[in-house]
Amino acid sequence: MSASEEQNSPEAEAPDEEEMDVETSEPIEPLKPEEGKNGAGATIFLFFILGFAASLIVGWVVFPKLLYSKKIQPINFNHALHVAEAAEGCESCHYFREDGSFSGVPTISHCIECHENVNGEDPEEKKFVREYVEAGKEVPWLIYAKQPASVFFSHAAHVITAKMECVACHGPIGESTETRIYEENRLTGYSRDIWGKNISGIKQHSWERMKMDDCADCHMQKATSEKESGVQQSLTRQLREMVSVAFPNVMEVKKGSSVQTEKDACFVCHK
Amino acid sequence: MKQTQGNNGNKKFGMVINLDLCTGCGSCMVACMAENNVPFKEDETDKLDSITWMRVYKLKNGKSWPNADICYLPRPCMHCGGHGDHGHSPCVSVCPAVATDYSMATGIVSQIYTRCFGCRYCMAACPYHVRYFNWWDPVWPEGMERFLNPDVSVRMRGVVEKCSFCFHRYQLAMNKAFLEGRRVLEEDEYQSACTQACPAGAITFGDLNNPEHAVHQLVQPDPKHAGRPRNPKAFRLLERLETNPKVYYVSSRKWVRQSGDNYLKKEKQKI
Numbered sequence: 001m002s003a004s005e006e007q008n009s010p011e012a013e014a015p016d017e018e019e020m021d022v023e024t025s026e027p028i029e030p031l032k033p034e035e036g037k038n039g040a041g042a043t044i045f046l047f048f049i050l051g052f053a054a055s056l057i058v059g060w061v062v063f064p065k066l067l068y069s070k071k072i073q074p075i076n077f078n079h080a081l082h083v084a085e086a087a088e089g090c091e092s093c094h095y096f097r098e099d100g101s102f103s104g105v106p107t108i109s110h111c112i113e114c115h116e117n118v119n120g121e122d123p124e125e126k127k128f129v130r131e132y133v134e135a136g137k138e139v140p141w142l143i144y145a146k147q148p149a150s151v152f153f154s155h156a157a158h159v160i161t162a163k164m165e166c167v168a169c170h171g172p173i174g175e176s177t178e179t180r181i182y183e184e185n186r187l188t189g190y191s192r193d194i195w196g197k198n199i200s201g202i203k204q205h206s207w208e209r210m211k212m213d214d215c216a217d218c219h220m221q222k223a224t225s226e227k228e229s230g231v232q233q234s235l236t237r238q239l240r241e242m243v244s245v246a247f248p249n250v251m252e253v254k255k256g257s258s259v260q261t262e263k264d265a266c267f268v269c270h271k
Numbered sequence: 272m273k274q275t276q277g278n279n280g281n282k283k284f285g286m287v288i289n290l291d292l293c294t295g296c297g298s299c300m301v302a303c304m305a306e307n308n309v310p311f312k313e314d315e316t317d318k319l320d321s322i323t324w325m326r327v328y329k330l331k332n333g334k335s336w337p338n339a340d341i342c343y344l345p346r347p348c349m350h351c352g353g354h355g356d357h358g359h360s361p362c363v364s365v366c367p368a369v370a371t372d373y374s375m376a377t378g379i380v381s382q383i384y385t386r387c388f389g390c391r392y393c394m395a396a397c398p399y400h401v402r403y404f405n406w407w408d409p410v411w412p413e414g415m416e417r418f419l420n421p422d423v424s425v426r427m428r429g430v431v432e433k434c435s436f437c438f439h440r441y442q443l444a445m446n447k448a449f450l451e452g453r454r455v456l457e458e459d460e461y462q463s464a465c466t467q468a469c470p471a472g473a474i475t476f477g478d479l480n481n482p483e484h485a486v487h488q489l490v491q492p493d494p495k496h497a498g499r500p501r502n503p504k505a506f507r508l509l510e511r512l513e514t515n516p517k518v519y520y521v522s523s524r525k526w527v528r529q530s531g532d533n534y535l536k537k538e539k540q541k542i
Binding site: 096098099100101148149150152154156157160161257258259260261265266267268270271 | 281357358359363366369372373374375376377379381383384385386422423424425435438439442443445446447448449450451452454
């Protein structure tokens with residue numbers, strides 16, 4: 001709205017006329033504050049826009065930067081190089097123990113056979129051998145996928161029973177040539193890989209986020225797709241639920257074991 | 272829910288405690304606390320706010336010598352199936368936070384400590400007093416943190432906790448089963464800590480749905496009456512509330528069986 005328009009509008013003029021009627025003198029004076037008000041309106045609007053933009057920037061760019069502290073791994077480890085060197089590929093370092101538990105990140109006892117002494121020129125290797133192998137200390141690796149203490153995760157269920165690839169949940173760490181930066185949430189102490197990098201929550205790859213809902217969504221798909229024909233599988237879950245309410249005998253939606261959520265019971269993934 | 276009618280491969284873990292064998296030694300209580308990282312106070316004389324997932328009660332028949340008799344009654348969580356075994360146990364149906372849940376696949380009532388905000392409705396709803404509130408953050412004596420069980424998450428001040436039938440042992444046993452390409456556990460692969468600790472062998476643990484398991488054979492649960500025992504020597508606590516507990520007691524002594532519920536004088540004759 002332009003300034004001239006507002007001056008002409010009856011609402012803008014009405015108070016001035018009243019004041020003039022009562023006091024009779026100084027007819028022009030009251031106009032000045034009016035002008036000032038219009039100016040203020042524009043400034044307020046400008047401030048609003050600026051403030052809005054600033055809060056968006058703070059919320060989407062600054063806050064995530066502040067929320068996560070960046071840490072580098074103690075040793076820059078080259079997966080591609082080692083997978084080529086190792087006799088059994090991933091399993092020579094990440095394997096299942098006899099009781100079904102997963103070995104996770106290897107201890108230095110797995111490195112010693114090749115790194116008893118410094119073999120190459122690489123300064124990282126020298127650092128690794130000097131600071132850890134010779135000192136007999138474990139490397140305090142930062143685990144990108146680390147879940148909160150209350151979460152139970154089973155590699156055997158996914159890798160052996162469901163025959164899933166490591167990439168599906170971890171991304172291409174197995175082919176990487178250097179370790180990436182580990183981001184830790186300053187409030188919770190959790191790794192950023194759990195809540196994901198993308199603030200808008202859109203995932204391009206299955207490994208970009210591993211929150212409770214990401215686990216649960218896949219488990220739900222698993223529950224509904226068992227023992228069913230291709231046609232049934234291709235219907236979305238919502239549609240299937242609607243159909244099953246209308247015609248309970250035609251289609252029964254398989255529910256999870258939880259009485260409260262009808263997804264998987266909490267004790268499947270929690271301990 | 273449909274799943275409960277024919278049990279569809281669902282398990283229903285339960286416990287049978289022979290009160291004639293129990294000597295009241297308290298091994299089950301100790302084993303339970305060590306297994307589940309149950310916190311304790313520096314001064315445990317005030318039992319009102321002590322936490323004991325498994326608690327041994329002393330029953331007396333109220334007669335004087337030479338007819339006086341005593342019975343010890345260990346009391347874990349009953350993991351009630353609720354009226355009609357639909358999983359609406361007293362605590363699950365009142366929880367406003369979905370922190371406690373019933374699993375149709377295992378029959379276990381779970382408690383997710385990170386979800387609980389400590390309103391204690393469940394404690395009021397539970398007729399067996401199996402739920403406990405953490406009035407303080409746990410304080411472990413110097414060095415004891417290193418002996419905590421990594422498979423059970425520790426709890427903080429302000430949340431409710433209770434017996435889980437050592438569910439983490441099921442999760443770990445399943446890991447091994449997955450590794451061996453199985454999805455079914457043997458009876459002895461999943462046993463609770465108290466069962467294994469009992470020197471008198473008074474506690475039996477297993478799947479009540481499986482006729483080959485000892486618990487089933489001991490009590491012969493009646494599927495028409497939501498698992499009421501058909502063995503006349505067996506009973507459940509407060510049977511007539513229809514909470515459908517999964518913990519059964521066996522005793523050859525009539526007064527012990529009678530103290531499992533509140534009866535009118537003329538009803539008592541039939542027990």
